[in-house]
Amino acid sequence: MSENQQKQPQFALKRVYLKDASLETPAAPGVFTKQWQPEVNLDINTRSSSLDPEHYEVVLSLTVTVKNEGEAAFLIEVQQAGIFLLAGLGEAETKHTLGAFCPNLLFPYAREAIDNLASKASFPALMLAPVNFDALYAQQQQKAAEAEKH
Template sequence: MTDQEANQQPQRELSLQRVYLKDTSFETPNSPAIFQQEWKPETNININSEVNTLADRIHEVVLTVTVTTKLGEQTAYLAEVQQAGIFSIGGFPDQEMGPLMGSYCPNLLFPYVREAISDLVTKGSFPQMVLQPINFDALYAQHQQKMAEAGGEATH
């Protein structure tokens, strides 16, 4: 590749401008009675991400994690965290933008969500909840496959 060819390719940029807690919620609808029960919880974790374009090359990625823990039919707690980041992304081909914003960026935000969920649950007087690592590449691929099967256009 000549210097002239290298100069014609757009400069790739990916930087995290800011990380912030966008929204958080913690509910214990059956307390204090729930504390009197034997602790054999069933936990459901729901993960979602969304991308909002703020300006040219500037995107907000919001990772939402909802943890619902029940004892039988009673909800022990519900914790939801929306962790957001502002990313400057440019110079990537369109086919790489989806995986960047749908997998790479949420992966960068996940440790912050993990810490926030753990803190909320502990402050609610429940045993610590430590979220296991998540394969965002696999989640993104599953989402793309579902969109393709539904006849929709795959997006981030």
């Protein structure tokens, strides 16, 4: 391989997998006898770790809490993960790719897993709205910069 080929930026999604998933229906069966007016709360977290100099695991964690009439109807937690090849990127590009681009690729898989779990628990389909991971990453970077100042 020539020197030029080694320096070319490389990106590839090597594997997507469900790392962890859980479903709780604490109010069952009573929740099924009530009028369905859900209040949905979504918490999002991402983390990444280096597997070797060019491969990273990125884990997108989603926690969906659905309340009905103020009572917890169900709670779903999903950790959707992927192994990514990143080579030839600068430090800032690598951080942005791991913090925003990779979670964006994993989100549809996590959304499908959450919808499947909700359906299996006999709740209506739960299609989560798209998430702007670039904006979340920018907010996280801004908070980190402010924390360093104080």
